[in-house]
Amino acid sequence: MIEDIIKKATGGLDGVVDDLIKSAKGKVQEKISEAFAISKLEYFKNNVGRIGQVKTILNPDSIVDLNEIFFDEAVLFDGEKIESFNQFGTKQILVEGGPGQGKSLYLRKLCIKEGSGSSYIPIFIEFRNLKYKKKLKDELMDAIEDLGVKLDNALFEFLAKSNKIVLFLDGFDEVPNSERSKVARELETIFRTFPDLRAVVSSRPDSGMGSSFYFSKRKISPMLLTTQKKFVNHLYQEDKQSVSINNILSNSRFISEVTTTPLLLTLFTITYNARQFKPDNLSEFYSLIFPTMLYRHDRMKIGFERERKAGLTDYQMQRLFDSLSFLSLNDNNTRFSTYWFQNYLENSAKLERLPENIEDLLIDDITSITALIVRDGFDEFSFTHKSIQEYFASVFISRLSENRKVGFYNLVINDFDEFRKWQNTLSFLETIDERNYTKYFLIPYKKNALCLNDNSKININYPSLMNLIGSDSKVRVDETGLVREFYWGDTLSSVLYVQYSEFAKKTLSDYLNNKKVMIAEYLSYCDETDYTEFQNLDGDFAILIDKFFKENKLQKEVGKYLSSKFELSSFKTEVLNMEAELSTSDRVTDDILPF
Numbered sequence: 001m002i003e004d005i006i007k008k009a010t011g012g013l014d015g016v017v018d019d020l021i022k023s024a025k026g027k028v029q030e031k032i033s034e035a036f037a038i039s040k041l042e043y044f045k046n047n048v049g050r051i052g053q054v055k056t057i058l059n060p061d062s063i064v065d066l067n068e069i070f071f072d073e074a075v076l077f078d079g080e081k082i083e084s085f086n087q088f089g090t091k092q093i094l095v096e097g098g099p100g101q102g103k104s105l106y107l108r109k110l111c112i113k114e115g116s117g118s119s120y121i122p123i124f125i126e127f128r129n130l131k132y133k134k135k136l137k138d139e140l141m142d143a144i145e146d147l148g149v150k151l152d153n154a155l156f157e158f159l160a161k162s163n164k165i166v167l168f169l170d171g172f173d174e175v176p177n178s179e180r181s182k183v184a185r186e187l188e189t190i191f192r193t194f195p196d197l198r199a200v201v202s203s204r205p206d207s208g209m210g211s212s213f214y215f216s217k218r219k220i221s222p223m224l225l226t227t228q229k230k231f232v233n234h235l236y237q238e239d240k241q242s243v244s245i246n247n248i249l250s251n252s253r254f255i256s257e258v259t260t261t262p263l264l265l266t267l268f269t270i271t272y273n274a275r276q277f278k279p280d281n282l283s284e285f286y287s288l289i290f291p292t293m294l295y296r297h298d299r300m301k302i303g304f305e306r307e308r309k310a311g312l313t314d315y316q317m318q319r320l321f322d323s324l325s326f327l328s329l330n331d332n333n334t335r336f337s338t339y340w341f342q343n344y345l346e347n348s349a350k351l352e353r354l355p356e357n358i359e360d361l362l363i364d365d366i367t368s369i370t371a372l373i374v375r376d377g378f379d380e381f382s383f384t385h386k387s388i389q390e391y392f393a394s395v396f397i398s399r400l401s402e403n404r405k406v407g408f409y410n411l412v413i414n415d416f417d418e419f420r421k422w423q424n425t426l427s428f429l430e431t432i433d434e435r436n437y438t439k440y441f442l443i444p445y446k447k448n449a450l451c452l453n454d455n456s457k458i459n460i461n462y463p464s465l466m467n468l469i470g471s472d473s474k475v476r477v478d479e480t481g482l483v484r485e486f487y488w489g490d491t492l493s494s495v496l497y498v499q500y501s502e503f504a505k506k507t508l509s510d511y512l513n514n515k516k517v518m519i520a521e522y523l524s525y526c527d528e529t530d531y532t533e534f535q536n537l538d539g540d541f542a543i544l545i546d547k548f549f550k551e552n553k554l555q556k557e558v559g560k561y562l563s564s565k566f567e568l569s570s571f572k573t574e575v576l577n578m579e580a581e582l583s584t585s586d587r588v589t590d591d592i593l594p595f
Contacts, residue, residue, distance in 0.1 A: 043148035048115040090216045097220035099387035100263025103202040120166040128174040136186035160194035172203035177417035180208040211489040222260035283431040286391040293370040310361040323348035325392035335382035394428035409440040446575040462555040468504035481520035
């Protein structure tokens, strides 16, 4: 009997599974009964519970219950606190937040909340743990099997249509750059095929999901000063430490403008408590992290200093950590096995001219003393947060020779996938390597974006136009060609220099609004396959802008139109003045220095 297979409860996952089985028929019912048999369901529930067992940078030596440390007000959406899936009011949601805004912990919190309720079966999957050797749907099914529930295509289809499943897919920005466009398309295919399948996807902004019209985008708001002070009280239970830190936040506008994320605020409390020092800029803020974490366990205990097994000095340890951060980020690995950890450390030691064969000793020193990399499973390690890896990678780059820097900056200008990998590192380099960043990255990028010729005239070609707006951008229109909405893709410009991107988007919006008749004719005469593919939105049509321009042979026309509008803007004068100022600075340096 089904009632004997499933332990019927008054609520929770048992009740949801019972409803699922009763709604199924025939072989599918048998498969569901088998997939969610009592022992497997218990294993699954235990895995859901483990999602809430986390390590924090404040207490890296212990595992804590997420429910005990999570501060709800740190994650708000336009001032709104959303504590359950149904509060979103839609079925597919993209939660966007910058580094350290608490996206992952928030998704874990939501998953646990749904697991304790009686509406949905929650499934938490991290994109970074997928292998990307199969289609995304198959990768998701494998990940679900790892949680204790084995599915085949028929079961996946049944669950996706059941209104009883909610997927929590964490860290889209951690999908390998080479796979990201493919994964984004396959995500859209899944939700086009199963429009009732509920899901929350988390990602950093401009990571490749921007043009999707299947997901409602919700952005995590920066923490206001009032929230920051409540957060500090939450961390330190309103003791003397919280009072002194909150006084600094109230009296230092710079610090309170930096500590708008839970991560940065927590790091500030750690560094201040250890050093009583107030940084003046973001890079200085991050520069304190390594020496603080290196000593925070030791120097807070009188007469105690933890032995360093590798015997390296502070200087050697930090340079090694810079190299380690660069090498692992270059491979797009925030999480890695013991083998790869040893490999990165071996190469880092070679780069910094340190002794050989100390990798195992270094693993112990880095994980037990700094806690900036921690054990993450049986044979895995991960950075406490990706932004820490990104900052120390920027320090490594800042130490390179000028020729090496030129090579690095050229790489990120010419390869969008590489830019995505390094974009947060670049924001640090803007401060700690200002001259080279400006000379070899910012000015060349801006001139390339504007397609400035030798006469300093703007002549934007079609590939550059697509780089400004995103080749996957779409426009939503009705059958008469009336423009209703745009879905802009993610580009280097939309991250690095928003004004260029926004200006281009506004200009092309005006252009397409004047092409109403052409758009209507395009819909009338396109083939049946395209017509069906376009018609996705309640009778409206979602047209790929790139496809529309090419099939109507508008590339040259739209390029000239955009160039003329940019020529009338202040952007060209700005970049030429920047170049002239840098040239003057270099000339003055040559005149003053005797070598």
